[in-house]
Amino acid sequence: MLGNDQQYVMESELKSMQIMIGGRSYPLKVKEEDQEAIKKIADDMNEKINDFQLTYINKDKQDCLAMTLLTYAVENHKIKNSESSSDKLGERIDRLHSMLDGALK
Numbered sequence: 001m002l003g004n005d006q007q008y009v010m011e012s013e014l015k016s017m018q019i020m021i022g023g024r025s026y027p028l029k030v031k032e033e034d035q036e037a038i039k040k041i042a043d044d045m046n047e048k049i050n051d052f053q054l055t056y057i058n059k060d061k062q063d064c065l066a067m068t069l070l071t072y073a074v075e076n077h078k079i080k081n082s083e084s085s086s087d088k089l090g091e092r093i094d095r096l097h098s099m100l101d102g103a104l105k
Contacts (some may be wrong), residue, residue, distance in 0.1 A: 002023060013031065013032075014029040014030060014031060015029065015031070015032045015035060016029055017029075017035055017038070017039075018029060019038060019039065019042040020042065020046065021042055021045055021049075022045075022049050022061050022064070022065045023061065027085060027095075040058065043069055045072075048068040048071060049061070049064045049065055049068050052064035052067050052068060062084070
C-alpha cells in the first residue's frame with residue numbers, strides 16, 4: 001500500500017492527455033515517455049476501425065471496435081506463443097550444448 005506522499009509523487013509524474021478512439025475522447029494519465037506510443041497506438045486503432053467500417057458497411061462502430069480489439073488480441077496471443085516457443089528452443093539448445101560439452105570431455 002502506498003503512503004500519501006508516494007502516491008502524490010507517482011501521480012505528479014503522470015501527464016494528462018486525451019486520445020480519440022472510434023470517435024470518442026478518453027482522458028488518460030500516463031508517463032510522459034509513453035505519450036507518443038499511446039498516440040501512435042490510438043492512430044493505428046482508428047485506422048483499423050475505419051478499415052473495418054469500409055469493409056463491413058452493415059456493421060456499426062461498436063462492432064468495428066470489437067473486431068479491432070480482437071485483431072490486437074490475436075496478435076498479442078501470437079507474440080506470447082512465439083516468445084514461449086523461443087524460450088523452449090533456448091532451453092533445448094542449452095541442453096544440447098551441455099550434452100556436447102559432456103561428450104567432448
